[in-house]
Amino acid sequence: MRVLVTGGAGYIGSHTVLTLLERGDDVIVVDNFANSSPESLERVARITGRHATVHRLDVADREALDAVFAAERPDAVIHFAGLKAVGESVAQPLRYYSENLGTTFSLLAAMDRHDVRTLVFSSSATVYGDHQPAPYREDGGLLGSTNPYGETKVMLERVLTDVAQADPRWRIALLRYFNPIGAHESGLIGEDPRGIPNNLAPYVAQVAVGRLAEVGVFGDDYATADGTGERDYIHVVDLAEGHVAALEHLRDHEGVRAWNLGTGRATSVLELIAAFEAASGRPIPSRVLPRRDGDLAQAWADTTRAAEELGWRASRGIAEMARDAWRWQSANPNGYDAAS
Numbered sequence: 359m360r361v362l363v364t365g366g367a368g369y370i371g372s373h374t375v376l377t378l379l380e381r382g383d384d385v386i387v388v389d390n391f392a393n394s395s396p397e398s399l400e401r402v403a404r405i406t407g408r409h410a411t412v413h414r415l416d417v418a419d420r421e422a423l424d425a426v427f428a429a430e431r432p433d434a435v436i437h438f439a440g441l442k443a444v445g446e447s448v449a450q451p452l453r454y455y456s457e458n459l460g461t462t463f464s465l466l467a468a469m470d471r472h473d474v475r476t477l478v479f480s481s482s483a484t485v486y487g488d489h490q491p492a493p494y495r496e497d498g499g500l501l502g503s504t505n506p507y508g509e510t511k512v513m514l515e516r517v518l519t520d521v522a523q524a525d526p527r528w529r530i531a532l533l534r535y536f537n538p539i540g541a542h543e544s545g546l547i548g549e550d551p552r553g554i555p556n557n558l559a560p561y562v563a564q565v566a567v568g569r570l571a572e573v574g575v576f577g578d579d580y581a582t583a584d585g586t587g588e589r590d591y592i593h594v595v596d597l598a599e600g601h602v603a604a605l606e607h608l609r610d611h612e613g614v615r616a617w618n619l620g621t622g623r624a625t626s627v628l629e630l631i632a633a634f635e636a637a638s639g640r641p642i643p644s645r646v647l648p649r650r651d652g653d654l655a656q657a658w659a660d661t662t663r664a665a666e667e668l669g670w671r672a673s674r675g676i677a678e679m680a681r682d683a684w685r686w687q688s689a690n691p692n693g694y695d696a697a698s
């Protein structure tokens with residue numbers, strides 16, 4: 359299959375490109391490298407012995423994108439490109455709405471023009487908002503997020519649902535990610551956030567490697583077993599394999615459908631820190647801080663639908679996620695920057 363991957367140099371994108379190349383697909387990456395490094399794709403080539411074709415452009419650039427579709431003739435698209443920082447989206451809502459919606463509209467127009475109507479879309483567990491208890495089920499009712507980033511995912515799920523319902527030629531998978539962490543087992547590719555990480559796992563990894571001083575634990579008075587927030591962390595390679603399972607499913611299923619990609623297991627902040635301490639063999643200093651605005655006590659997936667319909671289940675546990683994240687972080691303390 360020829361698969362066009364937007365945002366293919368990013369964290370989840372690069373691991374998915376690797377998985378596709380390994381199974382023999384031809385991969386075309388479209389990325390503007392605004393929040394990623396081309397080095398990730400060099401590393402993917404080193405691991406797999408195969409190269410993705412890379413086009414440096416903005417998905418919102420309709421003419422350039424049109425030319426890529428005309429030249430590359432993909433069979434399917436996986437759409438990762440977009441802005442993803444929750445806090446930033448609260449401060450810059452217009453930028454988030456215009457960029458995440460604009461790039462997706464541009465992509466859909468190009469796909470339609472070139473008769474490519476198979477799409478795997480990066481959604482997020484954030485679409486479940488804060489109005490229903492975990493575990494989240496795909497058919498659990500009305501969607502709605504607590505921040506503009508999450509609202510762009512809710513809106514785009516609606517847009518894609520309407521598009522697929524209006525024209526039965528579309529085949530669309532909405533993949534609702536829980537908390538992707540970890541790295542490819544080679545330690546050659548991994549998460550490389552710009553600036554101070556917003557998310558827990560890269561923050562903990564950077565403390566372990568000595569780049570940051572201590573982890574702030576955002577609240578220890580939640581109604582959870584140890585009082586800290588619980589999340590469904592999923593190994594990024596399991597997540598990548600979930601995209602391949604969705605692509606396979608779309609081969610013989612029309613229409614649009616949502617699937618959770620999580621493990622169904624909850625891990626607390628303190629448990630995650632302990633897993634990184636075990637993996638790195640280093641103490642990880644932490645300090646309890648006030649709760650972070652907008653955070654939930656608990657979020658984890660009901661994984662039944664993905665298991666039954668996609669035949670996919672996450673297989674890697676927290677210890678493996680911490681081990682692989684540490685292998686990446688310790689071999690690349692400054693991410694891709696200091697490399698090459």
Ligand code: UFG
Nearest residue numbers: 482483484556557558559561574575576587588589627653
């Ligand atoms: N946390 C800390 N200290 C930190 C960072 C996070 O204690 O420095 C805690 C949070 O309070 C939360 C847990 O660690 O309990 C996980 O926080 P993350 O920021 O890593 O992840 P979130 O669950 O808040 O957000 C993630 C993605 C979003 C997505 C959301 C819902 O980053 O894109 O899941 O699926 F919208």
